[in-house]
Each structure stands twice: as C-alpha cells, then as structure tokens.
Amino acid sequence: MNKRKYLLMVTVIGALGGLLFGYDTAVISGAIGFLETKFGLDANLKGWAVSSAILGCIIGVAVAGITADRIGRKKTLLITAFLFAASALGSAIANDFTFFVIARIIGGVGVGAASMLSPLYISEIAPAHKRGTLVSFYQLAIVFGINIVFFFNYKVANFGTEQWNIDTGWRYMLGSELVPALLFFIALFFVPESPRWLSKEGRDEEALGILRSVNTEEKAKEVHKEIKExxxxxxxxxxxxxxxxxxxxxxxxxxxxxxxxxxxINAIMYYAPEILKSAGFGVDSALMQTVIIGIINTIFTFIAINYIDKAGRRALLLWGVSGMILCLFGIGLLYQFNLTSGPWLLVLILGFVACFASSLGPIPWVLIAEIFPTKTRGIAMSFSIVILWIGVMLISQFTPVLLEMGESFTFWIFMVNAIILLIFTYKMIPETKGKTLEEIEQMWKK
Structure with missing residues (x-):
C-alpha cells in the first residue's frame, strides 16, 4: 500500500471515533419525544435524558488523557469502542428510566474519550502540511454519524404508528449504534500506535518505522529528530x-x-425536531428537515476540509463565526415577531449550520490537537475537552428550560456568546497552518 493510501486508511479508522461521537449524541434527537411519553418526563427529566450521556463524556475525557499517556492511544481507543457497544445494547433494552440513564452514561464515557483520542491520534500521525485537513476528517465523521442517525431515526419513526414508536421504535434507534461500534473495534486492529507516544516511551525504531510509512525517508528522520528534541x-x-x-x-x-x-449548535442538533415542531411543523416534516440540516452540515464540512490548510484556521473562524452571529440574530427576530411559519426559520437554521460546519465545527478539534507539547498532550487535551463537554452538558440540560422561557431569548444568548468568541479569535488565536507540532510548541514559548 502506498503512503497516501495508508495515511488515508489510518485517518479514516481513527476518525470512526468521531462517527460514533456524532451517532451517539444525535440518536437521542429522534427518540426524545417518544421517551418523554414512555417514561412521563417533565422538562428537567427530558433535559437529563439528553445530558446524562454528557456527564459520561466529562468522565471519559477526564480519564482518557491519563490512560492514553500511560497505555497508548490505540489501546485506549479500543476500550472506547467496547463502551459504545455496551451502551447501545443497554439503552435499547432499558425498561425503566434509571437503567436507560446508566446505559447512556456508559456510552458517554466512550464518546468523551473518543472526542479527545481520535483527533489526538490523527494529529500525531499526520504530516504537518496535511494535518489540518486530516484532523478535519474527524469532524466530517461526526457529521456523517449525525446524518446516518437522522436518516435512520426518520425511517424508524415512519415504520409504525405513534404508539409503536413510544413502545418500540426508540429501541431500534438507540440499539442501531451497536453496528458502527463493532466496526470501529475491529478496524482498530489494523492501525499502528502513535509514533509520538512510542518515542515518548523510548520505542524509537517502531516510531521511525511508522513515520516512514507516511513520510519520505528524509522527512521521517527529520520529524523524529524534532520529536526527540x-x-x-x-x-x-x-x-x-x-x-x-x-x-x-x-x-x-x-x-x-x-x-x-x-x-x-447542540441546541439545534439535539432539539431540532422539537424546535421545528414548536414552530408549526408536523412530526414527519420536522424529522425530514433534520435530515436536510445534516446534509448541509456535511457539504460545508467538506468546504472546511478543502480550505483549512490553505486559508488557515484563524481566517475560517473569523468568517464562520461572523455568519453564525447574523443567523442567530435573524432566528431570534423571527421568533420575536412570530414569523416562524414561513421558510425563513429553516433557511436561517441552515445558514447557521453551514457557517458552523465550515469553521467552528472542525477548527477547535484541529487546534486543540496541535497546540500542546507531546509529553503532556494527552492530559492537556483532556483539560480542554472536559470544558467542551461541560458546555455541551449545560446546553443539553437547559435548552428545554430556555426554550420555555422564550425562543428569541434563547437564540440571542447564543448570539452574544458568538460575539465574545469572535473578539477572542481576533485578539488571541495565532495561525498554525503548515507548522509541525514541535514548531507550534516553540512558537508559544517564544
């Protein structure tokens, strides 16, 4: 197998952690309405049904960095694949809400660990000039996971009656994750360990061999020398x-x-059917439009992949977040003046998703995976991604409550947050495209 094909194979398998991330976090969007009726959930318990998995994510990230630094990136990813499979099976057979929540927390541990390990693993193998593009495959995999499950949820929901979905349909939605989880577990046996982790452990010949498989001989030796220094x-x-x-x-x-x-973004990904139903769309129409949201997410993620190593991380962030601010302002206005019955709500939601997918979707994963020193990269990424999952948990738990307080209020809060992020990006984030991980480390020290 030539170097290019080998690198692509390793990247795709590593990115399957992202596919399961997207699948696990979005599968709940189609099931939540049926779970609400099945278990008699109020707004707070409905939020807990969604955010319980996020609690697991925080635990997963917290332990994954230490584990990855001790036993390696590959072995830790194998553990996450097992957790995905166990959660899918457990949540599908749950007959009471407590058992369901425990199964979702187990899956969350896997999601959280994979959310740190997959981009970390890809960044430590990828050549510098392709790293942004290849780590962005992780975000693309998340999007594919979301798309697959949105489409599957739509098909399952239309297979039987409303009562069938309340009793049984949601079980098929949640249990379907067992298939990609097993695929991920098997595929991981065909990829190598991270060369940077091997170098850290003193296994230099193995590390150099893996670097040779994705670089020229001269470049492999140069990169290995930089790693050791x-x-x-x-x-x-x-x-x-x-x-x-x-x-x-x-x-x-x-x-x-x-x-x-x-x-x-997670308010839309987790609660899109509920938001669209509240705006007057029927259940069937709302679920179909979440499929359209997923397609737009995919198309614009490809745009990010194409430009992240050309235009750079910082420029894409500035443009994308600016577009998100405008769309969030417009969505708030539509709710404020009760103009949600026409096409504009869906148009602005799609615009928001497009701006996110081409910037704020992939870029944080790329930057977080490349800005920390090798010896502490695992635990440093854990620090950052624990914060990420705390943010996801807050949004998942409180979006139903915020929406009850008012849709305009909810989307304008998101808009203010986006304005803060735009200012921070302009003031604080440097450009890292084309630099090796070791050059980026030296850049901070200077």
Missing part, C-alpha cells in the same frame, strides 16, 4: 502548561472548546 526539553508535568507562553495555549484550547458548544 522536543521531548528532551519537556519535563512532562502538568505545571508546564501554566508556564508563560504555553499558558496561552491552554487558554486558547479551553476557550475554543467551551464556545464551540455554547453558541447553539
């Missing part, structure tokens, strides 16, 4: 990240992680 300069302690220079990297990682979630 960077490792020799690092103590590998968490306090290193709070030193001047690298402290800014930690702030950037944590801020991007939080604001990628509290600007509204």
């Amino acid at each position: 960077a490792l020799n300069q690092e103590k590998g302690t968490l306090m290193e990240l709070f030193a001047p220079g690298l402290r800014r990297a930690l702030i950037v990682g944590m801020f991007l992680a939080l604001f990628s979630q509290i600007t509204g």
Whole structure:
C-alpha cells in the first residue's frame, strides 16, 4: 500500500471515533419525544435524558488523557469502542428510566474519550502540511454519524404508528449504534500506535518505522529528530502548561472548546425536531428537515476540509463565526415577531449550520490537537475537552428550560456568546497552518 493510501486508511479508522461521537449524541434527537411519553418526563427529566450521556463524556475525557499517556492511544481507543457497544445494547433494552440513564452514561464515557483520542491520534500521525485537513476528517465523521442517525431515526419513526414508536421504535434507534461500534473495534486492529507516544516511551525504531510509512525517508528522520528534541526539553508535568507562553495555549484550547458548544449548535442538533415542531411543523416534516440540516452540515464540512490548510484556521473562524452571529440574530427576530411559519426559520437554521460546519465545527478539534507539547498532550487535551463537554452538558440540560422561557431569548444568548468568541479569535488565536507540532510548541514559548 502506498503512503497516501495508508495515511488515508489510518485517518479514516481513527476518525470512526468521531462517527460514533456524532451517532451517539444525535440518536437521542429522534427518540426524545417518544421517551418523554414512555417514561412521563417533565422538562428537567427530558433535559437529563439528553445530558446524562454528557456527564459520561466529562468522565471519559477526564480519564482518557491519563490512560492514553500511560497505555497508548490505540489501546485506549479500543476500550472506547467496547463502551459504545455496551451502551447501545443497554439503552435499547432499558425498561425503566434509571437503567436507560446508566446505559447512556456508559456510552458517554466512550464518546468523551473518543472526542479527545481520535483527533489526538490523527494529529500525531499526520504530516504537518496535511494535518489540518486530516484532523478535519474527524469532524466530517461526526457529521456523517449525525446524518446516518437522522436518516435512520426518520425511517424508524415512519415504520409504525405513534404508539409503536413510544413502545418500540426508540429501541431500534438507540440499539442501531451497536453496528458502527463493532466496526470501529475491529478496524482498530489494523492501525499502528502513535509514533509520538512510542518515542515518548523510548520505542524509537517502531516510531521511525511508522513515520516512514507516511513520510519520505528524509522527512521521517527529520520529524523524529524534532520529536526527540522536543521531548528532551519537556519535563512532562502538568505545571508546564501554566508556564508563560504555553499558558496561552491552554487558554486558547479551553476557550475554543467551551464556545464551540455554547453558541447553539447542540441546541439545534439535539432539539431540532422539537424546535421545528414548536414552530408549526408536523412530526414527519420536522424529522425530514433534520435530515436536510445534516446534509448541509456535511457539504460545508467538506468546504472546511478543502480550505483549512490553505486559508488557515484563524481566517475560517473569523468568517464562520461572523455568519453564525447574523443567523442567530435573524432566528431570534423571527421568533420575536412570530414569523416562524414561513421558510425563513429553516433557511436561517441552515445558514447557521453551514457557517458552523465550515469553521467552528472542525477548527477547535484541529487546534486543540496541535497546540500542546507531546509529553503532556494527552492530559492537556483532556483539560480542554472536559470544558467542551461541560458546555455541551449545560446546553443539553437547559435548552428545554430556555426554550420555555422564550425562543428569541434563547437564540440571542447564543448570539452574544458568538460575539465574545469572535473578539477572542481576533485578539488571541495565532495561525498554525503548515507548522509541525514541535514548531507550534516553540512558537508559544517564544
């Protein structure tokens, strides 16, 4: 197999963690209405049905960084695949709400761990000039996972009556995740360990062999030399990240992680059918339009993949977040003046998703995976992505409550958050395209 095909295969398998991330977090959107009736949930319990998995995500991220630094990226990813499968089976057979929540938390641990490990793994194997594009495949995989499950939910919901969906349909929706989980588990046996982790463990020949498989001989030796020099300069302690220079990297990682979630994307992804139904769309129409949302998400993620190593991370963020602000303002206006019955609500939601998918969707994963030192990258990414999942949990738990307080109010809160992110991006985030991971580390120290 030539270098290009091998690199693509490793990237695709690594990115399957993202597909399961998207699948697991979006599968609940089609099932939540039926679960609400099945278990008699109020607004708070409805939020808990969605956000319970996010609690698991926070736990998963918190332990994944330490585990990945100790036993390796690949072995830890295998554990996440097993957790995905166990959760899919458990949530599908649940007969009471408590059992359902426990199964969702188990799946959340897998999602959280994969959300850190998959982009980390890809970034540590990818050549510098392709890293942005290849790590963006992780976001593309998330989008594909969301699309697949939106379409599957739509088909299941239309297979039987409303009562059949309340009794049985949601079980098929949640249990279907078992298929991609098993695929991910098997595929991981065909990829290597991270060369940077192997170098950290002193297994230099193995590391150099993997670098040769994706680079020329000369480049592989050059990159390996940079890795060893960077490792020799690092103590590998968490306090290193709070030193001047690298402290800014930690702030950037944590801020991007939080604001990628509290600007509204998960409110739309988790509650799109409920939002559209509240605007006057029928159940069938609302579920079909979530499929359209998924398609737009996919198309514009491809645009990000095409331009992230050309235009750069910072430029895409500035343009994309500006577009999100305009769309959120418009959505708030439509609700404020009760103009949601026409096509404009869907148009602005699609515009928001397009702007997010081409910027704030993939870029935080790319930046968080590339801005930290090798010895502490696992635990540093855990720090940032714990913050990300706290943001997801807050949005998941409180969106139903916010929507009851008023749709305009809800979307304008997201707009204010997006304005804060735009200012932060302009002031604080440097351009990292084309630089090796070791060059980025030195850039912060300078």
